[in-house]
Amino acid sequence: MSAGDYRLDEQIGFLLRRAQQRATAIFTARFAGYGLTPTQFAALAKIADEGEVSQNRLGRLTAMDPATMKGVTDRLSERGLIAARADQEDRRRTQWRLTDPGAALLAAAYGDGFAVTAEILDPLSPRERATFLRLLEKIT
């Protein structure tokens, strides 16, 4: 086995990185009007699901580490899309919930979330999509 056998374009890590670049580009184009990034949209959607959720738990649910989560909640909070409440039972916790403008923006945007998923999967047949999703979940 020599170095010449290493083909970058066949390495799963490289392909995953490129696939995510395409997915992000599709998202960015579709969500330009909302001013939301993929992670911000994910955070809003999860807060909506949970009703109220602590910052670290939100990070676990959206696959962001605490340092990353801080930046995301800061920016969403500055835009008035989410609001914090101090937890009385556990004074370390910051509980987040959607504001009315946040809920309204999410309601207006979530349909485009489906459109993004559809566009990313467009090159695949319905059968291939199911297979791909299954395998992708397996390696996650």
Add this chain to the structure above:
Amino acid sequence: MSAGDYRLDEQIGFLLRRAQQRATAIFTARFAGYGLTPTQFAALAKIADEGEVSQNRLGRLTAMDPATMKGVTDRLSERGLIAARADQEDRRRTQWRLTDPGAALLAAAYGDGFAVTAEILDPLSPRERATFLRLLEKIT
């Protein structure tokens, strides 16, 4: 279709992001001793393939935009792993090549590149791996 139907954990974009997080974690663990990031390793491998390559072309080959490429070549260059040459025919171009230490580090590391790929794909059967790679290339 209501907002409640949007399940983050089923969206391709989210799954891709998590899959890449896992892939990066596996790479980082395996490459800790080399002090190389995935993109830096990709750049080294592609420079090795090309022998000599301009900065922008290297970016296209490794899927990095010019601004990102600059940072990567800067860091590799500071570590003495790659060296620049001014192109006489096109004075805008910076041509990059591996230094001897860069070639030596790559030679020592590339085997771990295969190991990373293998570990990422470990949850899949050989048949599933082939399918997954094929579909992943399709959506890229």
Add this chain to the structure above:
DNA sequence: ACAAATTCGTTCGTATACAAACAAGTTAAG
């Protein structure tokens, strides 16, 4: 009850990732 371990959120530093605007050099169109 109390020390140890854990959890929560913050901060700092480093590394992608990319939009946008730019200067300088090269190529294409007329």
Add this chain to the structure above:
DNA sequence: CTTAACTTGTTTGTATACGAACGAATTTGT
């Protein structure tokens, strides 16, 4: 031949992403 269009690389600004270290609060183990 000359202007327009394009390419190359740089810079700035914003947004993940995460390791590491930290203080404060809570839970666990004994």
